[in-house]
Amino acid sequence: MKFSIQRFNPETDARPYMQDYELADDRLRDDMMLLDALLLLKAQDESLSFRRSCGEGVCGSDGMNINGRNGLACITPLARLARPVVLRPLPGLPVIRDLVVDMAPFYRQYRDIEPYLINGEPVPEVERLQSPAQRAELDGLYECILCACCTTFCPSFWWNPDRFLGPAALLQAWRFLADNRDLATERRLDHLEGPYRLFRCHSIMNCVEVCPKGLNPTRAIGRIKELMLKQSL
């Protein structure tokens, strides 16, 4: 099985280049994931760099561009991929080495939406309880693993990476706006207003297309706009 992988070592290379690899068919199994193949390739060539950790689609470390679409290598079945398998780093982020990108801009956007409950009321003696319906509002939001597959596949992020917050951060913005225990609605909405942070989203829906957890950031962004409209009337 053939692979074409983008390589880049900033200490020795002026620009990225594609390198071909091959795995013998007798080393492949039907149930293999792409990450398994990458680990075999790494055994062939120790200089090949990529991130991985849990191997189960939970940690979000091994996000990469697989045959033109972002995804997690650990939950991408090898048998379903067209050959040669073309692997590149997540687009739109600075490349540190090979398939490893600098996630700092992505985390900066995440920090920007204040991803924690803001509640100025006195701390109660017991937990702040939610009804089942209030808790259900968070379904489809809290499951995000911050793998950056959505944000780095969003054209609006490519065009304005330093000003548009991107689908992952905006999904989390709605996660806290939708939480009845959070009391900073006005502050959060005021922060998102303006032409860039939220409104660069044009509902292209690449984020929905590639989210490995099946989440829908476009819907969350729409809910933020609806809430903003209601609050301003």
Add this chain to the structure above:
Amino acid sequence: MSRKPSGLRAWLWQRLTAVYLALFLVTTAAALWLHPVTGFADWQARLAGPWTGAAAGLFGLALALHAWVGMRDVILDYVHRLWLRVLLLAAVAAVLAGSLFWMLAALLPAGLTGGS
């Protein structure tokens, strides 16, 4: 809530104008299908009516607003040099305002002359 300009407002205007444009186009298409236009004088007579003239004028205004928000989005997305962005935004504004005035200038005489 304090609202800075041009995020929510532009988004809202784009949607409101889209609804009006869709309603106007469907209604106009149905009207033209049921009562085909026979010539220039017929056009003039139809647009001379206060309701049709106002609806057509509002269509021009909605189209200009809708196009402004759309073109502004394209320019904000793709053009990052400030001077070029300002230049293009000014050019778009001039073209849209000019087109709108041209349309209104064509509609008003039809209304004033009562289609005669």
